[in-house]
Amino acid sequence: ERGGSNSFTxxxxxxxxxxxxxxxxxxxxxxxxxxxxxxVDKLIDDVHKEFRDKYRNEFQQKGTLGLLNGTFDFKxxxxxxxxxxxxxxxxxxxxxxxxxxxxLKSQKTVKCMIETRGEKPKEKVKNxxxxxxxxxxxxxxxxxxxxSAGDKQPSAAGEKEELTxxxxxxxxxxxxxxxxxxxxxxxxxxxxxxxQKEKGxxxxxxxxxxxxxxVLDYSNSATNGSAEACPVEEFDxxxxxxxxxxxxxxxxxxxxxxxxxxxxxxxxxxxSKPSVKKGGLGGMFGMLKGLVGSKSLTREDxxxxxxxxxxxxxxxxxxxxxxxxLCESVAKKLEGKVMGTFTTVTSTVKQALQExxxxxxxxxxxxxxxxxVMDAQRHRRPYVVTFCGVNGVGKSTNLAKISFWLIxxxxxxxxxxCDTFRAGAVEQLRTHTRRLNALHPPENHGGRTMxxxxxxxxxxxxxxxxMEAISYARNQGFDVVLVDTAGRMQDNAPLMxxxxxxxxxxxxxxxxxxxxxxxxxxxxxxLVKFNKALADHSMAQTPRLIDGxxxxxxxxxDDKVGAAxxxxxxxxxxIVFVGTGQTxxxxxxxxxxxxxxxLMKA
Amino acid sequence: xxxxxxxxxxEALRQELRAPDPAVLSVxxxxxxxxxxxxxxxxxxxxxxxxxxxLLLGLCDAGxxxxxxxxxxxxxxxxxxxxxxxxxxxxxxxxxSANVTLIDLPGHxxxxxxxxxxxxxxxxxxxxxxxxVAFQREVKDVAEFLYQVLVDSTLLKNAPAxxxxxxxxxxxxxxxxxxxxxxxxxxxxxxxxxxxxxxxSLDSSATGGPAxxxxxxKDFDFSQxxxxxxxxxxxxxxxxxxxxxxxxxxxxxxxxxxx
Numbered sequence: 001e002r003g004g005s006n007s008f009t010x011x012x013x014x015x016x017x018x019x020x021x022x023x024x025x026x027x028x029x030x031x032x033x034x035x036x037x038x039x040v041d042k043l044i045d046d047v048h049k050e051f052r053d054k055y056r057n058e059f060q061q062k063g064t065l066g067l068l069n070g071t072f073d074f075k076x077x078x079x080x081x082x083x084x085x086x087x088x089x090x091x092x093x094x095x096x097x098x099x100x101x102x103x104l105k106s107q108k109t110v111k112c113m114i115e116t117r118g119e120k121p122k123e124k125v126k127n128x129x130x131x132x133x134x135x136x137x138x139x140x141x142x143x144x145x146x147x148s149a150g151d152k153q154p155s156a157a158g159e160k161e162e163l164t165x166x167x168x169x170x171x172x173x174x175x176x177x178x179x180x181x182x183x184x185x186x187x188x189x190x191x192x193x194x195x196q197k198e199k200g201x202x203x204x205x206x207x208x209x210x211x212x213x214x215v216l217d218y219s220n221s222a223t224n225g226s227a228e229a230c231p232v233e234e235f236d237x238x239x240x241x242x243x244x245x246x247x248x249x250x251x252x253x254x255x256x257x258x259x260x261x262x263x264x265x266x267x268x269x270x271x272s273k274p275s276v277k278k279g280g281l282g283g284m285f286g287m288l289k290g291l292v293g294s295k296s297l298t299r300e301d302x303x304x305x306x307x308x309x310x311x312x313x314x315x316x317x318x319x320x321x322x323x324x325x326l327c328e329s330v331a332k333k334l335e336g337k338v339m340g341t342f343t344t345v346t347s348t349v350k351q352a353l354q355e356x357x358x359x360x361x362x363x364x365x366x367x368x369x370x371x372x373v374m375d376a377q378r379h380r381r382p383y384v385v386t387f388c389g390v391n392g393v394g395k396s397t398n399l400a401k402i403s404f405w406l407i408x409x410x411x412x413x414x415x416x417x418c419d420t421f422r423a424g425a426v427e428q429l430r431t432h433t434r435r436l437n438a439l440h441p442p443e444n445h446g447g448r449t450m451x452x453x454x455x456x457x458x459x460x461x462x463x464x465x466x467m468e469a470i471s472y473a474r475n476q477g478f479d480v481v482l483v484d485t486a487g488r489m490q491d492n493a494p495l496m497x498x499x500x501x502x503x504x505x506x507x508x509x510x511x512x513x514x515x516x517x518x519x520x521x522x523x524x525x526x527l528v529k530f531n532k533a534l535a536d537h538s539m540a541q542t543p544r545l546i547d548g549x550x551x552x553x554x555x556x557x558d559d560k561v562g563a564a565x566x567x568x569x570x571x572x573x574x575i576v577f578v579g580t581g582q583t584x585x586x587x588x589x590x591x592x593x594x595x596x597x598x599l600m601k602a
Numbered sequence: 603x604x605x606x607x608x609x610x611x612x613e614a615l616r617q618e619l620r621a622p623d624p625a626v627l628s629v630x631x632x633x634x635x636x637x638x639x640x641x642x643x644x645x646x647x648x649x650x651x652x653x654x655x656x657l658l659l660g661l662c663d664a665g666x667x668x669x670x671x672x673x674x675x676x677x678x679x680x681x682x683x684x685x686x687x688x689x690x691x692x693x694x695x696x697x698x699s700a701n702v703t704l705i706d707l708p709g710h711x712x713x714x715x716x717x718x719x720x721x722x723x724x725x726x727x728x729x730x731x732x733x734x735v736a737f738q739r740e741v742k743d744v745a746e747f748l749y750q751v752l753v754d755s756t757l758l759k760n761a762p763a764x765x766x767x768x769x770x771x772x773x774x775x776x777x778x779x780x781x782x783x784x785x786x787x788x789x790x791x792x793x794x795x796x797x798x799x800x801x802x803s804l805d806s807s808a809t810g811g812p813a814x815x816x817x818x819x820k821d822f823d824f825s826q827x828x829x830x831x832x833x834x835x836x837x838x839x840x841x842x843x844x845x846x847x848x849x850x851x852x853x854x855x856x857x858x859x860x861x
Contacts, residue, residue, distance in 0.1 A: 024686060026685075355716060358716060359712050359713065359716060362711075362712060362715060362716075363711070363712055364711050364712065365711060365743070366746065368746070368796060368797075368800075370795075370796035370799060370800065371742070371792065371793065371796045374792065374796070405801060408799075409799050577801065587801045588801050588802055589800055589801045589802070
């Protein structure tokens with residue numbers, strides 16, 4: 001389901017792949033990460049095309065047995081393609097810079113000189129004048145206010161009318177260099193006027209600062225507080241009140257101009273109608289073509305459908321970037337695939353999307369808490385579960401629900417109150433403990449108190465309390481320790497460090513992230529930052545990350561269940577529990593098919 | 603009213619039968635033949651078991667794809683982790699015309715249930731391939747997958763024959779089939795308690811909760827299952843290495859029985 005990006009990096013190698021969905025082939029090219037090879041994409045495309053064309057018959061006719069039995073002697077072709085790709089990407093030698101003789105500039109001066117030579121004297125004078133004026137013009141543009149220097153040039157040109165070729169050449173060269181020197185002259189000349197200015201420096205008067213407050217006080221001292229300050233003629237009651245006809249004291253509703261919008265809609269619809277008609281006939285043929293026979297899917301066919309699916313997913317509360325990535329991966333998986341008869345593009349895309357969603361919701365190993373608790377029981381150590389999450393998602397409530405479930409299955413629970421910040425956190429857990437003990441009194445369980453609270457009040461270090469709680473549980477023989485932590489925002493660096501320290505030091509068996517189902521795009525940010533914090537502050541080789549997700553407040557969303565997808569996509573960890581209410585029995589496990597059905601429902 | 607309406611039609615029919623008009627009669631005859639043919643065809647199709655598939659299931663790296671290749675071609679191939687299913691027709695023995703469709707499904711956790719869903723209805727028999735060398739380490743995962751296969755409602759209804767093939771017997775550290783059977787029984791015993799005690803699924807009203815495996819009071823035993831379960835040892839690679847034959851006579855015999 002993560003087929004959107006086509007490259008994968010592991011240690012020193014990078015892998016790029018391409019899928020052929022028609023014949024179900026995967027082409028993978030691996031190369032060292034440090035080499036930035038530009039021809040890889042082209043190479044993989046070429047290999048794909050050639051391989052497919054060469055062995056097309058074998059795939060189509062012989063099927064699986066052909067794949068198993070056939071020999072695919074592609075080595076020579078591959079070497080040839082590789083050589084071609086390498087050559088095409090070789091860097092060309094850097095271009096040699098043109099010498100001054102070759103450049104147009106030097107040629108220009110010679111040319112100009114040749115022109116003046118070959119003309120009549122009258123024209124010569126005119127030309128010279130023109131040249132002079134031209135020069136003056138350019139100089140005026142380039143350096144305003146350098147009229148003195150500009151004047152020099154035409155006068156000089158005007159004086160020398162008969163010159164030898166070489167002299168003229170030399171003169172032009174001098175002018176040419178002078179022009180370049182002019183920039184230097186400019187800079188040398190500019191300090192002079194500045195130096196003059198400095199001698200006669202006047203104090204600068206700023207408008208706003210340094211002057212007396214009195215100067216700034218424009219208020220009329222006599223008018224403050226007096227009633228006659230504002231001249232009467234300036235106030236016009238008509239314009240001030242606006243609508244004269246309104247009832248005094250009544251608050252009117254916001255007026256809603258729907259007429260304009262209706263007009264706009266009509267205008268928009270009319271041009272679209274003829275296009276629909278025109279497209280109707282062609283569309284019908286396309287539909288027929290799609291119904292009968294084998295049509296392979298192209299990107300253009302899938303794009304409108306995928307756009308609609310993406311919007312549909314986002315409307316169902318899936319995070320926007322995840323919806324985009326999902327649609328990308330579905331497109332990659334279906335591109336070039338041959339559709340069967342009587343299947344439309346929409347149905348194929350929907351089917352593929354549904355499969356991808358189910359796959360996302362059933363990631364790696366299922367977390368079976370009871371099984372693992374039994375294992376820990378055998379080793380005579382308590383099973384430690386830590387709950388973390390942002391503020392107000394339902395950590396304490398769901399902790400109570402989970403402890404109720406564990407007690408029902410015969411395990412004794414120690415609740416560690418590591419929320420030492422929020423007012424009433426410890427009392428809340430104490431109330432839950434009392435209630436649970438009332439529901440499951442020790443007499444029913446062989447004289448053993450099933451739930452106990454370990455707390456050290458407020459303001460203490462959470463990691464220390466957790467460690468003490470675990471050793472207390474080991475001594476007293478409790479089966480499970482549930483650690484409740486304070487809610488914290490993912491951006492709050494010191495609190496995230498504290499949480500990471502708690503988890504790194506105590507090494508719990510299960511780290512559960514509690515997230516509410518109402519969250520939208522925030523889910524991505526929360527999970528990424530939590531995981532990052534846990535990874536950054538852990539000393540071990542393999543850091544303890546979030547192992548599972550508890551999705552709470554599921555009863556508040558009816559079918560906008562997209563948060564489940566966002567969370568499992570980001571972490572690849574399963575949703576262990578789903579909270580559907582505030583009583584002890586409102587604890588469920590996730591049913592992937594039901595959630596996907598609710599998501600895809602229109 | 604209606605009887606009166608039908609009367610003229612019946613009269614017309616009687617008239618036709620008395621004085622047969624060849625065109626109408628031939629049309630009626632043709633319709634009758636078509637109806638009979640359809641009935642026969644449906645009957646025959648229903649009789650011939652529409653489930654002709656033998657599924658190869660198991661964890662990742664159990665050896666399913668290599669077993670598949672060996673059964674079909676007899677040659678050794680270097681395989682990769684499968685990401686999609688492969689199916690081919692397998693002739694059981696040279697003379698018998700019976701054949702089954704072998705389907706090799708991927709074992710990866712994120713794919714296995716999806717593919718099982720797709721093919722379980724067509725399954726006549728299931729070969730569950732177990733890696734005998736890594737079994738000690740993986741016993742919980744093996745049992746979990748096996749549990750999911752066994753409690754599936756479609757498979758419980760059809761009860762296809764189940765063969766647990768303990769693969770990789772060519773390695774010296776491989777566990778025997780008997781040991782694997784005992785361990786699986788113990789693990790499944792625990793699992794059925796924990797799984798049924800898990801919080802009910804979100805949509806549980808529809809499914810009615812997970813099925814109970816085996817008998818309640820007694821310890822779990824493979825004989826308590828509705829389907830026939832057998833254990834067999836095999837080696838897809840073969841004791842003689844890549845060039846030699848694979849060692850799976852037990853598997854081949856069982857396949858011949860099933861087909």
